[in-house]
Amino acid sequence: xxxxxxxxxxxxxxxxxxxxxxxxxxxxxxxxxxxxxxxxxxxxxxxxxxxxxxxxxxxxxxxxxxxxxxxxxxxxxxxxxxxxxxxxxxxxxxxxxxxxxxxxxxxxxxxxxxxxxxxxxxxxxxxxxxxxxxxxxxxxxxxxxxxxxxxxxxxxxxxxxxxxxxxxxxxxxxxxxxxxxxxxxxxxxxxxxxxxxxxxxxxxxxxxxxxxxxxxxxxxxxxxxxxxxxxxxxxxxxxxxxx
Amino acid sequence: xxxxxxxxxxxxxxxxxxxxxxxxxxxxxxxxxxxxxxxxxxxxxxxxxxxxxxxxxxxxxxxxxxxxxxxxxxxxxxxxxxxxxxxxxxxxxxxxxxxxxxxxxxxxxxxxxxxxxxxxxxxxxxxxxxxxxxxxxxxxxxxxxxxxxxxxxxxxxxxxxxxxxxxxxxxxxxxxxxxxxxxxxxxxxxxxxxxxxxxxxxxxxxxxxxxxxxxxxxxxxxxxxxxxxxxxxxxxxxxxxxxxxxxxxxxxxxxxxxxxxxxxxxxxxxxxxxxxxxxxxxxxx
Numbered sequence: 001x002x003x004x005x006x007x008x009x010x011x012x013x014x015x016x017x018x019x020x021x022x023x024x025x026x027x028x029x030x031x032x033x034x035x036x037x038x039x040x041x042x043x044x045x046x047x048x049x050x051x052x053x054x055x056x057x058x059x060x061x062x063x064x065x066x067x068x069x070x071x072x073x074x075x076x077x078x079x080x081x082x083x084x085x086x087x088x089x090x091x092x093x094x095x096x097x098x099x100x101x102x103x104x105x106x107x108x109x110x111x112x113x114x115x116x117x118x119x120x121x122x123x124x125x126x127x128x129x130x131x132x133x134x135x136x137x138x139x140x141x142x143x144x145x146x147x148x149x150x151x152x153x154x155x156x157x158x159x160x161x162x163x164x165x166x167x168x169x170x171x172x173x174x175x176x177x178x179x180x181x182x183x184x185x186x187x188x189x190x191x192x193x194x195x196x197x198x199x200x201x202x203x204x205x206x207x208x209x210x211x212x213x214x215x216x217x218x219x220x221x222x223x224x225x226x227x228x229x230x231x232x233x234x235x236x237x238x239x240x241x242x243x
Numbered sequence: 244x245x246x247x248x249x250x251x252x253x254x255x256x257x258x259x260x261x262x263x264x265x266x267x268x269x270x271x272x273x274x275x276x277x278x279x280x281x282x283x284x285x286x287x288x289x290x291x292x293x294x295x296x297x298x299x300x301x302x303x304x305x306x307x308x309x310x311x312x313x314x315x316x317x318x319x320x321x322x323x324x325x326x327x328x329x330x331x332x333x334x335x336x337x338x339x340x341x342x343x344x345x346x347x348x349x350x351x352x353x354x355x356x357x358x359x360x361x362x363x364x365x366x367x368x369x370x371x372x373x374x375x376x377x378x379x380x381x382x383x384x385x386x387x388x389x390x391x392x393x394x395x396x397x398x399x400x401x402x403x404x405x406x407x408x409x410x411x412x413x414x415x416x417x418x419x420x421x422x423x424x425x426x427x428x429x430x431x432x433x434x435x436x437x438x439x440x441x442x443x444x445x446x447x448x449x450x451x452x453x454x455x456x457x458x459x460x461x462x463x464x465x466x467x468x469x470x471x472x473x474x475x476x477x478x479x480x481x482x483x484x485x486x487x488x489x490x491x492x493x494x495x496x497x498x499x500x501x502x503x504x505x506x507x508x509x510x511x512x513x514x515x516x517x518x519x520x521x522x523x524x525x526x527x528x
Contacts, residue, residue: 083373
């Protein structure tokens with residue numbers, strides 16, 4: 001019979017948290033920003049088909065960093081949860097708060113009970129009628145849930161990105177402005193200004209950008225607020241930055 | 244552990260990773276499926292046809308839908324009446340719905356079930372799009388609808404049939420296409436035009452004379468309104484244009500730009516043209 005070594009619960013949780021944190025910090029960042037026109041989701045992602053941001057429901061979107069297979073299964077579960085709920089009740093009854101709490105519970109259960117915690121960090125966001133009614137929930141690997149205001153930064157060098165965005169982000173901005181602010185933060189690694197020494201150049205081919213329109217019914221005749229920006233649209237938004 | 248084969252990790256994961264909303268519902272919450280009520284209604288002793296006097300309770304029935312091809316797309320139109328035996332159950336029911344960005348769905352038959360099937364089908368298409376990240380092909384959509392109608396077969400045999408008509412723009416072939424169904428879920432591609440519901444025979448007769456290849460959109464709308472007018476003329480379960488209440492048929496077109504609902508003022512103009520020309524002609528039949 002093998003002897004089980006005693007490990008204190010504190011140590012066990014700390015080890016698991018360190019393990020998950022390391023996995024998440026290795027990845028590239030995702031930024032979600034609320035603004036006058038809606039919510040923009042900006043990810044540094046060289047792949048055009050393996051998405052980091054996705055549509056969940058009419059006014060709800062999902063963004064994630066970490067291991068692709070883990071957050072993709074969580075995203076699909078979220079789509080199923082939202083569609084079943086909307087189908088059995090009504091489309092208006094699907095809320096980001098409900099979804100975020102289900103995510104928090106499942107992440108928490110996996111963190112404490114499973115062999116390995118999920119190495120992911122998620123944002124569940126819902127666009128409201130006004131910027132004050134936007135909901136941005138950040139969910140971490142251990143099931144913690146935070147209700148953020150303004151913007152959420154996940155993965156990579158979160159400290160410096162937060163710092164850069166705190167300088168450049170304002171709540172009255174429109175989509176091109178917040179997207180440029182986010183891309184500036186991502187490429188400048190905190191320096192903020194593009195073209196500065198040490199700043200990387202992030203072209204449209206390295207970016208995955210989607211938006212939640214605040215009023216999709218009048219602008220596009222659709223109740224689905226989620227819209228992915230094509231590489232050409234991203235180039236158009238970023239191109240004006242040089243002028 | 245073998246990589247493929249039933250019972251392997253791969254097949255378990257592939258099985259649970261369905262992109263179909265109705266399959267997922269069938270597995271996790273079968274009571275939410277429209278067909279699930281067949282169990283509840285199973286005790287009903289229904290004769291072969293659910294006509295008057297059958298044990299199936301009288302429920303609203305949706306009536307005539309017409310659809311046709313026009314230059315660059317397809318059009319679908321439905322009247323606004325639902326009947327329950329000899330009573331008008333609704334004067335403004337809508338029976339044509341956008342299924343997604345590039346397809347529309349019209350329903351005839353038991354209204355309650357048909358509306359449920361429509362709702363499920365809309366979620367099915369959106370669900371696939373969100374899970375897979377791409378739109379389902381038009382053939383794929385038509386097949387999924389067939390499977391749903393087949394799921395309703397038990398109820399159809401008790402007299403609660405749902406008969407849809409499906410039209411969409413095929414983005415691969417760059418053409419509008421039209422599909423009809425029978426109660427067993429059989430799917431048939433229709434060319435030129437088609438109609439379903441109690442007034443379908445009369446509408447079809449009208450379409451045979453009025454429809455021409457390569458109609459433009461406005462002309463197609465006028466043809467649809469006139470075909471429904473003829474159906475309403477001879478079928479008591481089909482509602483004609485209601486000038487008193489300002490109720491017009493529901494008409495959707497689908498082309499490369501997507502689904503468009505024809506606004507009421509265009510339909511009012513088309514209906515008034517038909518009424519005026521019939522008044523001038525002053526003929527009996």
